Amino acid sequence: MAAVTSEVTGFYDDKTGSVQYVVVDPSTARCAIIDPVWNYDETAARTSTESFDAITAFIDARGLTVEWILDTHPHADHFSAGVLLGERYGAPRAIGEKVVEVQKLWKRIYNFGDDYPTDGRQWDRLFADGETFQLGNLDAHVMLSPGHTLASITYVIGDAAFVHDTLFMPDSGTARADFPGGDARTLFRSIQRILELPDATRIFVGHDYRPDGREARWESTVAEQRATNTHLRDDPSEDEYVAMRESRDATLPLPALMLAALQVNTRGGRLPEPEDNGRSYLKIPLNQF
Template structure:
């Protein structure tokens, strides 16, 4: 399922909804130059069979080719806990550089400890071509991009402000979905509040594109709002209007949430820049699942 928005002088944004993980992948294009970036592409994974596939990423690549676009960047907003990143696959297919926030190195170190993976891959961010610091700028064609460090959901989360559009990953959902959880290792509800306030300080007309939509009430998936709409209608921000009340609300809600089904599968791939583990002597690749790593986590009954 896709949606597209285009207007003169603004980025053209096309969202691709992944039903398995409720995540949205984006192609952000400069209509004037036909340059584009892909944000948060998904590598398909079936936990029941252990199968991987590239259907979602290939759909995006076909769209880019069909529209006559030229891919200049493959961007992750953070190391995802609920799906595999297809950044590595897309780089292999297109040669386009990859990028993520520079604090990904902290996430790599944290999760290498959880997986006992020391020595398997360097925790220096070298799996990406560029590590972005807060305030860094670059271009997609003639479009200026500013990187905003927005921790809380993870240690490394960044948002990308591209013209009149901001891609906020799992910081804000659609207004009827509220805000992202902040209880993963390295997460912080207080940091999340401050990151949200930074996003809400943008002009009211800035378009907000979120990284997931869980379809509250069974409605059709949506992923575009505005800063003004988030201020007026976000169900968590209108209920908790101060930092302390938000932290209390977010932490209480997080205690009731089970861990994402793919978190232990996905992080060991995503701290490698979307690369699967190297094949072992039998030619097969294996994931490593730490048992009882989160003994206090809620169970998904």
């Protein structure tokens, strides 16, 4: 039986190349928000809500009911607006259960104290591989998809798969695997698992960096990815893929916001606790990378 079609609207953040999604069950007008962006200007150390405002305007204009706020992983290139949206709509926030391993890893990197919890309590639900849930009348399930990060998961909602930073659009290839906890061999195996979904499954990516200046795009299919993805179309072996990925990753700079974003996103999208003057401060590990 074919999966039911979900209605998907993408919201593109030009600064970071990130795509955030509102996924709607048309039969119930219930929706999920996936990977929402909380804008951050690093030159002024100031947060703002342009992306949040675009999503809430869309949801409110349509009269949608927010049923889930879903993170695919703790992002390295933007702050998560999950907490802000959870407060606005009263919807539960979820992420994959392996986020606790990411929290432990970055707790060591930042040298956070014992008051920094690493048990995932910052979210309302931690999904395990294979776990199912409902979005209105749509069936949804979770696939653990590590490699880019330890905690990366794919949400399959109806006929749509939200693959975060595992696959990009076919002309851009696949995600890097050199962040702390990343692994190119694990990424290859996660990609193969995604490509085992039915050919017509719609693939929605977490980023698009607009190669050659083309318009931003974020939707393809499993069949298109298998046939035309620049890193996969020649059917590389696992070892060939790992060699390509590791060689390419060695040339890439860190994302500009990574060291700021991870201490917010491993808290579920919360700023560090304010100090005695009422201000929050970010902590940057020097000479770590």
